[in-house]
Amino acid sequence: MSEALDYLMQARPEAMQAYFKFLKLAGQRLDPRTRAIISVITKVDNQTPAGFRQYLKRALQEGVSAAEILDALLLAFPTLGLTKIVWAVDQLLEMDLPEFRLAASQQGKTDLPVWRDLVRFAELQSDRIHCFAANGRHVFVTLRDGEALVWDGVCPHRQIHFKPEDVTGETLVCHGHGHVFDLRTGLGVANTGESLRRLESRVCGEHLQITGG
Ligand code: FES
Structure with missing residues (x-):
């Protein structure tokens, strides 16, 4: 939360709590992914x-x-216009997130992303x-309700x-500084606030595939 919102929470707690409750209720019929995408777009619109x-x-x-x-x-x-979209892409490039990097084979092309077989899903x-x-x-893979979750093997610390x-069982203890992660959820155990990065994946034919190079 920003310093300004933190200040308002203390100065006008009833109004601000009502505001946050409104936001939560307003999106309750949307799945988490859709909510997340809409939130991203609102931040682009506000820049x-x-x-x-x-x-x-x-x-x-x-x-x-x-x-x-x-x-x-x-x-x-239609609402963002090219200027705000370019602003968002500038932000993406500055963040240098692996998900948005173009593979060498894609340089100069526009078809994202490149998928690679990881394992036979069965x-x-x-x-x-x-x-x-x-x-x-x-990378580490777990199944949850029949869906494969792929965690990037890079410590967020x-x-x-x-x-x-x-890795021991379902727990990962980083050999760097001992931070502990639950490989079922990707969440830090004692080091709350940290989480493993989930890699984009899909099932194609018999194989689980991931992107990246
Ligand atoms: S690098 Fe993993 S705990 Fe510090």
């Missing part, structure tokens, strides 16, 4: 860099793909965490690459 970056990361965490973010930006063209077991080498590091031996 608030901190809010845009915060809500973009939240959207990616909810499983929204880079391609969907770009689609939403273009779909909102080989995934719901009662264990799977570890695979991909994109120059390791200091961006070192996790090792397979950091």
Whole structure:
């Protein structure tokens, strides 16, 4: 929360609590991904860099793909106009998020993203965490309600690459500084506020695929 909102929460708690309750109720029939996309677009419309970056990361965490973010930006063209869309893309480029990087094979092309086979989906077991080498590091896969969640093997604390031996059961303890993560949810355990980055994935034919290079 910004310093200004924090101030208003203290100075006008009833009004501000009602405002936040309104926001929560207003989106309750939307799924989390749709809510996240709409929030990103509102931040682009307002051109608030901190809010845009915060809500973009939240959207990616909810499983929204880079391609969907770009689609939403273009779909909102009638209200955003090219200037605000370019502003948003400038923000994306400054953030240097892997999801939005063009693979070498895509330089000069416009068709995002490049998908790569990670594993045959049928080989995934719901009662264990799977570890695979991909994109120059390791990624971790778990099944939740039949859906594969793929966690990037980079620690959000200091961006070192996790090792397979950091994992015990469903828990990952970073060999860097000991931060602990639940591989079922991607959330930090004691280090609340940190979470693993969820990679974009899909099932294509028999394979689970991820993007990136
Ligand atoms: S780099 Fe992982 S805990 Fe510090």
